[in-house]
Amino acid sequence: MAKEKRKSLMGPVSVLALEAIVYGLFVALLLVPTIWIIAAEVALVGGIVFYLWRRPSSGKRIGELFNAHKKTVWVGIIVLILTTPFCMAYSPYWLFIIITAGLFTIAALGLNLQLGSTGMVNLAGAAFYAIGAYTAGLLALNWSWPPWLTIPAGAVVAGLFSILLFIPIFKTTGSYLALVTIALQFMVVILLDNQEWTGGPQGLRNIPLFSIGGYSFTANLRIGPLELPFYANFYYLLVLIAAAVAIVCHRLYQSWVGLTLSIIRDDEIVAKTSGVSVVRWKMTTFALGNCFIGLAGAFYSHLVGFISPPTFSFERSLLLASIVILGGMDNVMGIIFGALLLIILPEKLRVISDYRFLIYGIVLVIMLILRPKGLFPFKVRDFADLVGMARKKKGKVPWTRILQRRVRS
Amino acid sequence: MDTNPSAAGEILGLVPVDRVFWTDNLSISFGGLVAVERVNMQVSYGEILGLIGPNGSGKTTFFNIITGLYTPSEGDFFLEGDSLLGKPPHMIARKGIARTFQMSRLCLDLSILDNVLIGIHYRQKSWLLDSILRRRRLASEVAGVREKALQLFRVFNKELVDHAGEPAGSLPLIDRRRVEICRAMLGEPKLLLLDEPSAGMNPEEKEELMKDIRTIQGASNGISTIIIEHDMAVIKSITERVIALNYGCRIAEGTFDKVSRDPELREAYLGKQV
Numbered sequence: 001m002a003k004e005k006r007k008s009l010m011g012p013v014s015v016l017a018l019e020a021i022v023y024g025l026f027v028a029l030l031l032v033p034t035i036w037i038i039a040a041e042v043a044l045v046g047g048i049v050f051y052l053w054r055r056p057s058s059g060k061r062i063g064e065l066f067n068a069h070k071k072t073v074w075v076g077i078i079v080l081i082l083t084t085p086f087c088m089a090y091s092p093y094w095l096f097i098i099i100t101a102g103l104f105t106i107a108a109l110g111l112n113l114q115l116g117s118t119g120m121v122n123l124a125g126a127a128f129y130a131i132g133a134y135t136a137g138l139l140a141l142n143w144s145w146p147p148w149l150t151i152p153a154g155a156v157v158a159g160l161f162s163i164l165l166f167i168p169i170f171k172t173t174g175s176y177l178a179l180v181t182i183a184l185q186f187m188v189v190i191l192l193d194n195q196e197w198t199g200g201p202q203g204l205r206n207i208p209l210f211s212i213g214g215y216s217f218t219a220n221l222r223i224g225p226l227e228l229p230f231y232a233n234f235y236y237l238l239v240l241i242a243a244a245v246a247i248v249c250h251r252l253y254q255s256w257v258g259l260t261l262s263i264i265r266d267d268e269i270v271a272k273t274s275g276v277s278v279v280r281w282k283m284t285t286f287a288l289g290n291c292f293i294g295l296a297g298a299f300y301s302h303l304v305g306f307i308s309p310p311t312f313s314f315e316r317s318l319l320l321a322s323i324v325i326l327g328g329m330d331n332v333m334g335i336i337f338g339a340l341l342l343i344i345l346p347e348k349l350r351v352i353s354d355y356r357f358l359i360y361g362i363v364l365v366i367m368l369i370l371r372p373k374g375l376f377p378f379k380v381r382d383f384a385d386l387v388g389m390a391r392k393k394k395g396k397v398p399w400t401r402i403l404q405r406r407v408r409s
Numbered sequence: 410m411d412t413n414p415s416a417a418g419e420i421l422g423l424v425p426v427d428r429v430f431w432t433d434n435l436s437i438s439f440g441g442l443v444a445v446e447r448v449n450m451q452v453s454y455g456e457i458l459g460l461i462g463p464n465g466s467g468k469t470t471f472f473n474i475i476t477g478l479y480t481p482s483e484g485d486f487f488l489e490g491d492s493l494l495g496k497p498p499h500m501i502a503r504k505g506i507a508r509t510f511q512m513s514r515l516c517l518d519l520s521i522l523d524n525v526l527i528g529i530h531y532r533q534k535s536w537l538l539d540s541i542l543r544r545r546r547l548a549s550e551v552a553g554v555r556e557k558a559l560q561l562f563r564v565f566n567k568e569l570v571d572h573a574g575e576p577a578g579s580l581p582l583i584d585r586r587r588v589e590i591c592r593a594m595l596g597e598p599k600l601l602l603l604d605e606p607s608a609g610m611n612p613e614e615k616e617e618l619m620k621d622i623r624t625i626q627g628a629s630n631g632i633s634t635i636i637i638e639h640d641m642a643v644i645k646s647i648t649e650r651v652i653a654l655n656y657g658c659r660i661a662e663g664t665f666d667k668v669s670r671d672p673e674l675r676e677a678y679l680g681k682q683v
Contacts, residue, residue, distance in 0.1 A: 248541050251540055251541050251544065252537075252540055252541065254540075255535070255539075255540030255547055256526075256530070256533045256535060256536065256540065256547070256550075256551075257536060257537060257540050259519075259523055259526060259527060260527065260530060262516065262519055262523065263516060263519070263523075263524075263527045266516035266517075266518065266519065267514055267516055269478065269510075269514065270510075270514050270516070270527070271499075271527070272477075272478070272497075272498035272499050272502070273476050273477075273478070273498055273499075273502050273507070273508055274499075274502055274507075274527045274528055274530050274592065274596070275499045275502035275503045275530050275531035275596065276499055276527070276530050276531075277497075277499045278499070284537070288537075378518060380518075380519065380520045380523075380574065380575070380576055381519065381520060381523055382520070382574055383522065383551050383555060384574070386544070386547065386548040386551045386552070387548070387551060387552045387555060389544065389545065389548040390545075390548040390549045390551065390552035391552070
């Protein structure tokens with residue numbers, strides 16, 4: 001009896017332990033101040049990957065373990081995400097970097113809808129990021145809208161703009177589409193640079209930082225006896241938004257929408273002859289994806305309080321696209337990892353400033369050679385979860401029926 | 410010479426009048442090249458019509474016109490009395506014309522099931538908001554449609570049912586064709602266009618494929634079908650009526666036996682007798 005109980009505990013405990021180890025590596029990577037930690041961790045992770053590659057059975061066993069204890073896995077992940085500000089209590093700088101990675105996760109998830117799911121190469125990501133940021137900034141400065149309103153407004157305006165900008169692009173595909181979006185990117189930045197109402201090259205200054213109902217996010221966060229840097233406020237809010245966006249993206253992937261987009265990406269002719277209105281769906285994903293990018297941009301302007309055109313340069317668009325390509329096309333998990341990696345790595349390499357981008361570039365090339373389809377490649381869609389849900393539903397009495405019964409009796 | 414042989418046939422009572430699909434002087438030219446020239450034809454309910462002709466005679470172009478991928482330069486075509494001229498491909502598909510392709514067009518990275526489910530795209534009811542907020546509604550819809558697709562698989566090849574979640578790239582050629590036919594059938598079209606379904610198959614596979622096509626006919630209460638084929642054995646065994654094209658013109662029509670004796674067709678395939 002006791003033995004069985006111990007055995008049933010073993011699974012969840014080892015899942016949590018594994019998660020804690022991975023998380024520990026991640027935190028150590030950030031907080032240990034020497035550059036050699038990267039080499040040490042790369043060697044360690046490389047060794048583990050090599051081991052799993054040579055002995056696939058143990059990798060499979062880990063996979064099975066995680067599948068068997070899905071709830072524990074998620075509880076562990078949520079707890080670890082929530083504890084991050086405590087680990088970073090004395091290094092707000094890294095907390096800020098993680099927040100930036102979170103912003104890029106949201107934006108990259110938006111771009112993924114276009115680039116990964118539908119196959120539309122959009123290299124104007126930073127432009128829509130800028131549209132979101134400037135919308136929020138201008139609304140807050142000129143009409144003193146509260147941040148909880150300007151952030152959604154930034155998303156909506158970015159979405160509306162993309163519907164307008166869709167007109168010149170809907171007939172182009174592939175490389176031509178990429179060229180048109182590059183032009184868009186430059187147009188937006190040049191406009192921002194030259195208009196008076198956007199502040200020109202000086203940009204917008206003194207945008208109020210996020211606050212809600214009188215609670216200012218610039219005060220240090222106190223939890224009991226602990227005092228966390230004020231970035232912890234932003235961190236928790238951002239985690240909330242990013243989680244919502246990730247859930248939306250995952251649900252879209254696991255639905256008719258995701259299926260339709262995949263078919264458009266892989267074979268437009270098949271999509272058309274199966275009754276898919278390709279133009280309508282392309283416009284929908286273009287607008288929705290840019291909404292998410294705009295959302296991230298709007299949040300950014302209330303996080304930093306200052307925005308100017310160079311922040312939204314073409315490089316940022318390329319960075320976004322690299323996150324999607326390197327993380328894994330059409331894979332929400334992959335995007336999150338890609339964003340963390342591509343934002344944190346260059347910051348970590350800042351110490352050796354002269355060789356920073358050289359090493360960064362080498363790492364990218366090596367990774368694309370080893371995993372040409374990204375860290376987490378596209379997974380075959382499996383509707384089993386949904387079908388299981390439908391089966392369960394049949395057994396359950398809907399709550400409306402229960403209400404009716406009560407009313408009757 | 411009679412420019413509209415099918416109209417003449419109708420008067421003589423040779424062609425059935427309860428037609429589901431017909432064309433009226435359908436033509437298309439690319440620059441100076443006339444690929445399809447004033448073709449008149451019709452398909453009656455439940456009929457399997459064979460479309461034959463040498464390479465480059467405009468058969469696939471004809472399919473591309475009636476699925477809306479090309480716009481005809483002249484003429485019109487009708488499904489159940491409605492003109493489909495100028496309608497975009499997805500609208501034509503929604504009206505009920507489904508097709509397969511000469512070169513198998515499956516999305517090889519997607520699962521077999523995904524490839525088939527797109528066939529019923531426009532009948533789905535849960536879109537953006539439902540898939541985010543009302544998962545239960547989406548779930549019951551997915552379960553229903555999936556069951557329907559699996560039923561089609563059972564008709565063709567029971568093995569497909571077990572492998573439905575695997576990437577389509579793992580399938581052999583004959584199963585890829587079958588999956589493509591399932592995709593076209595899932596939306597319950599009124600007219601099914603099969604573009605050289607037996608291309609690249611060995612005789613046994615062709616035999617199986619013919620059996621499959623007859624099975625569909627049985628399962629769907631006789632769906633109207635146009636089939637392009639180079640293999641005359643296939644044509645002979647499953648079609649009731651054959652139309653032959655050459656250089657985009659209709660050169661012969663009738664039962665296979667009659668058409669195969671047609672001197673003009675023999676010349677088109679084999680060259681002039683010396």
